[in-house]
Amino acid sequence: MYTLESLKEINNRFCRSHEMTEYDVEKVNEYVELIENSRSKLESKIGDMIQYTNEYGEYFEKAHIDEIYEDGELYICERPYVPFVGINENNNGISYSTSGGAWEYLSKEKLTYVGKSKKRFCVWGNCGACADGAVEFEADVNVWSYTSSENKFISKITGNLYTTKEFNRMIIHYYANEYGQPKDGSEYIYFGRLNNGVWKSDKELQAWLRTFRAEVFEWGKNGMFVWYWKNEDHHVTPTEFDNLKLPEDTILKNARILRCKRKYDEDTHTVHTYYVWYWDEPDKDFYKAAEEQNKIRKKFYTLGWHIPQNQLAIKEFELGKAQPINLDFIKG
Template sequence: MLQKAKNKYGIETLKTLNVLYDREHRLTQEDVDMANRYVELIERTRSEMAPQVGDRLIFLSRHGDYYGNALIDSADEKKALLSICEQPYVPFVWQSADNIRLSVSGGAFHHVKTDDLKFNGWTEGAFKDWGHCGSCAHGAVTFTAKVPQWIYREPEPLYGDFTTETYRRFYLHKDPEARNLYQSLDIAFHNEEDFQQFLQDYEGTVFKGNWEDQIVVWCFRQGCVFLPLEEWEKIDAPAMERRLNCYPEQVKLVKDMEQHITRIYRIKPQNF
């Protein structure tokens, strides 16, 4: 169970989260007392059994989007529904009865059933409220409290277990008449040979897209490491040629199968 904090902050510890506020308004004991009251209220009202407003969430969309700090911003208890914000800014908080309510900016927002969330552990959640100077520029005081973290995956995922937490995703358009056979906003392949080489280098998996000439590729992320020649030669991998920034270059590729990263070891230029 959660060990509830009492008087979590002092002036110096709260300053570390509010450098700009302190510079412009001077953090006071009144601000510290406010933050500590909120922390005690939030942590006293949390539960591993039932999600509540202010709890955090790992949200996985059916398209594979991973949001590791989503937020429960409101609840409809009669309908057993929760409103979820995928990527929230630090929310404003206020006390309502014996719990909290939030004002949340960010997006996108979804409604999910309360019973579909599964408890995943405890985490630090950030909140804020106006300080002693009231509503003004840079006048909010930020603090954190221990809150439950839940996990929710939308049903019927389109791409199995692939998510953007540890993989890259590309939506590619195929056009045999274009300059590049495969093209997206982020990457392009001149011909089929280049594309197949990429799939091999980055453990790519191809899915059918949303329309006839589209495909979706999930693959390893890329890591780039420059090494002096003598260190590069010690890497236990074969040297091979790859085009980087449109120019051919001798590189060594090493795949991290657990972290889903293909690291490209390159020779560090002498003037680098």
């Protein structure tokens, strides 16, 4: 249960504008008790969380159950703001006022119990409904999972579902004339949505698809839905970079082609990309160190523009170690 001190610690915004009192502590503790005592492992309750995956593979870790109807249908918010809690004669004495989106209807019977987790709620404090007047608190709720049976993206390679919990995704459009040249004076013929990306040629796009272990699905006219591995960048020192026993590749960073090395984690579907950037030298003046590091990076780790990014994938294609993805469907 909260004390005045512990409640203040998580309500800096309220405390900057108002004075927190024991009234707020008592009110919050009443709601914590009400919420936690109304949970059940046998069935979901309003205020519980759902790890929800929709038919497009989009994963929402903390979807909020806002309503439960008599027929067992749930009304959920995929990305909720902190919900306001109120007292109501129904729903075990609890009601919620929630903003956010999008909103969906789900079947209560298809939920699977996962466990418990802390969840943030709020109520109006002693100053009433006003600017910065909400007091936030946490209470234990049950967590459930729900994955749509209508998922549109099943890997043709592994047979597993693609979801944004484990993979990145992008819609890529092909925008070229009948000769495969860019339209309207643009340099590019492929444009990515959801996550930005542009490519000037089939060769560039294929190299990127291979580098990030992508799989493509047809998606409307001149479009494709692309699922690919997540990436984590690691800035390392020259010594650390040179000692990495990994294949060398190339990356475009801040309008420069840099040497890089990549490690592929099959378990997490993550590409770990290592390259020399700025590194910590606490014994040197910051500006002096940055100037010296710029020279080192430019001399030893920056390549000319004639070197393509993702060159390792291009070499794999040339040597027959990998095959490009057939993209004829996207070109109409």
